[in-house]
Amino acid sequence: MSANKLNTEGIMLFEQPFARVPYENYRKVFRTSQKNIEKELGAVQTAASDIAKRAKPESSDAEDAIKAVDGMITRVENLKRKLADLQSSSGAPTLGVMRERFQHLMSVETMQTTNDPEFPRWADTRLDRWLVDWSLRNGKEKTAKMIADDRGVERLVDIDLFSDIRRIEDALKQRSCAEALVWCSENKSALRKVKNTLEFDLRLQEYIELARAGKNIEAIAYSKRHLLPWQETHLPQIRQASALLCFPSTTTCSPYKRLYDLSRWHSLIQSFRLAFYNLSTLPSEPLLHLAMYAGLASLKLPACYDPQTKNVDCPVCDPSLGKLAEEVPFSHHVNSTIVCRLTGRIMDEDNKPMAFPNSGQVYSREALEDMATRNDGIVKDPQTGETCEFSALRRLFIS
Template identity: 65%
Template sequence: MANKLDIESTLLFEQPFAKVPYENYRKVFRTSAKHIEREFNALQNNSKDISNRFKSGNVPSEDVVASIDNMIGRMETLKRKLSDLHETAGKPTQDVMRERLQHLGQLEHMQSMNTPEFARWADTRLDRWLVDWCLRNGKEQTAKRIAHDKDIEILVDLDLFGDIRRIEMALERHSCAEALAWCSENKAALRKAKNTLEFDLRLQEYIELCRAEKKQEAIAYMAKHIISWHATHLQQIKQASGLLAFPPRTTCGPYKRLYDASRWVNLVKSFRQTIYTLNTLPTEPLLNLSLYAGLVSLKLPACFDPSTKNVDCPVCDGESGTDSQAKGLGRLAAEVPFSQHSNSSIVCEISGKIMDADNMPMAFPDGQVYSREALEEMAAKNGGIVRCPRKGTTCEFSKLRKVFIS
């Protein structure tokens, strides 16, 4: 079947769609585990204390009852915390995971891309990708409007990108507080990934103290937050220490670069890269990635020759794809390589198979060409009659002409 649905290829773009809520649920689970471990250790210590006091033989019953009441109180507090965590984060995340997996599961019941069911599913996917593009490009209100109008709020990551935007805006205001709070919440994951975003943020706060010439505060900040990174960042720490002797107006290259305001721009980029990695998000919008996949198969040198431009070709759209003034998809195509075909291949529209000497092309009287295998199968099912899927014309199989590839 020419338009048979390839579920495996379709799902290649959907990994972040399922992984983002999964990572959020893992975070909820880790938080719950920390609460349980901390309270369990406290209960064990209280139990041992009561046991040791019993062995001593001098334990007033009132103290024992008070200790047990204290243990019961801690357990009730733990139960309340876990219940609140489940209601505020755990259950909503479960609902998101369920809805998204059900959305992907619809593909299992679709056999062809020509069905109305797949058309509706693909429309929803395109809406999701448009929301993703808007969120990545700072068009938050547009993204929310699309998500609301299409009723797909649960299928897009509005909250995640809201947090990203909030922290990036703080960094643009030269404040590291929000980003450091995020690092604290994700400390274990950052440590596992050997990510140094927290060090970069701490170093920037130290630099700002030096810029304000608050040397005593800078020394105290260095001792409290930066020295602990000496095992992996000793050289940077040594250089940063020199800022105490070099004012912001210095012309000395290494220290002038540390004072450069462009470091804030790099921090924004570093934060975005880090949070994308932790949430398994691609750095490019999914809409761009899908367009790249199609454009790379169409891009040819002829698209950039004025004498061979095709008005129906998306790569030829607007100005030259290598021109900074390129328009439309032509500009997006500039970022993908040319399609390379050392040998031409002709693919049958009916079967999707390559036509060659073993499966040679056969032509209808009006010139439409399809593979012999597909037409023989069609003729066997229809009493020797074949039908052109493009134009709907029919003829006997014996009326077809062989086509030779040269």
């Protein structure tokens, strides 16, 4: 029973991004609402103070006060409209998503073991979410939408979020920084908090494109407006960018050739995606890969990458999964697990390891007994070619 006990704590730890994404989205809605309130009510308070200071019985002052009050009422009504629109378009839907996702996670807490009849259904839904996440990260948005619609998990996946990523990345592929800069402006305080310099990199790229087009006057004006404010942290890059105007895009001078290199656009796309993931509390790897890493790390052995010791029953020995497993550490076993190279089966007390007398090569008893039965009691080492009678084999003991 304990072997099938559900590791609820581990599940919740793994599902943190699933719960945090809508939470972070709602925080953005809250911050936007707060900024609107502070801006509009601040203006109303200032106007009210002015009226109080200038309050006199003259009719002209009374008319000015009435106009000021009308202006205050208009500001408050506009603020109310803005907050209502923000709540209906983003706030309420995000709260609904949060509620549904938390209910999805709460259902696991009622399950005690993996044998619970509800767990397979929950695990299937989780796999559907991971497949949608993988599809979205690999540009297969239509596939992701089809899976989400067919499996009914639209509110449990982040299709809209990845649509925003794709829209901005498509603009960068077309060598336009406008969309990405708008995103940076909307998230300026968050980017500053994590010391992310994506905005500077985008501004520098726009400057480079002006230099590439030979628009030196525009480039100088652009540098004064958008690059110089970064001089405290990026002065060397700004100086190098200034010297770029002396070199054509065909230059072979290494520092400036690198600045003109079009591969910088690809680097910008990668930097933007990482910044977006960071601010949205999403892992940089697909959730499906992270789940597979955990399983592969428990199976990976040095023998998995030895062509002579491939095990047909081992996922890590499979070429495709083995490639994925290259990034995970080897498993740590307190007790050794020995696998026969001939049959792929584990050698234990019921299938003891046997060694050839001269070469010392080890194989399972089952494999060697089968070989001896087919060869009149003679066994042959497939590695060295050594032959001997089955009775000459040395019996080994696992400790």
